Amino acid sequence: MTPNDRDLLGAAERGDADAVRAAITAGANVETHDRHRRTPLLLASLGDHVAAAEALVAAGADPNAQDDRDDSAWLATGVTGSVRMMRALLPAKPDLKLTNRFGGISIIPAAERGHVEYVRALLRETDIDVDHVNRLGWTALLEAVILGDGGRAHQEIVELLLAAGADPGLPDGDGVTSLEHAERRGFTEIAGLLRAAD
Incomplete structure (x- = not known):
């Protein structure tokens, strides 16, 4: 160097x-x-x-x-x-298909961390794959539910992902869907969004 x-x-x-x-x-x-x-x-x-x-x-x-x-x-x-x-x-x-050490693309950690404006801009300005599955068997939608806190930011991210065509029926590696995870965690608002989209 x-x-x-x-x-x-x-x-x-x-x-x-x-x-x-x-x-x-x-x-x-x-x-x-x-x-x-x-x-x-x-x-x-x-x-x-x-x-x-x-x-x-x-x-x-x-x-x-x-x-x-x-x-x-x-x-x-x-x-x-x-x-x-x-x-x-x-x-x-x-x-946009480049993956991190977990096999995820950029939208997945953003969904997990509640970065609403980033997710909104990414969906609007790129053709990122909303249903990309990482090595854990999780999509951005699944991460928003499984690793999110159920609050307003994660609710908005779920809304954005669903509006962009994310498949609410895609299960994780154990066959558990986003809706089932939301219900288990008591995320009433997110569960409602997922039921309406299914």
Whole structure:
């Protein structure tokens, strides 16, 4: 790794867009990575440093480069729920089918964590697969119910997913549907939404 590469990684992690551009101009490799294989774009995404990410995208940085935990800049947006970062990365044409270490795509952790505006924007602005099944046997809808708290944010996410065509009848790996999980957990409002959609 060159000194310019080290400068670029540091600037991206700090969110210093001017220093990112300066390091690139000085010859830094936009795909350089740290000891965990995190690229500058992934570091910027994890820190929600939108201006730094935009500078990296403009320089051709890859939103799909994965680190040693299978995280990428794009997948990280589903965890952070940053709509601004999601939009900053879209011009780089992220792979919407790229999976994390759990076999999930970006909408699944977003649904689990209650990132309503991110889910709304993702469904409106991309053709992400709402029924993608991860290695646990869960879709975004199932994660919103199984790992959510049943509150308003998760209710809205269930509404958004159903409106986008998510299949409420898809069961988990044990054959249990979203409705059954909602009923077991006492999520009355979500159960009502799922009954109406079935």
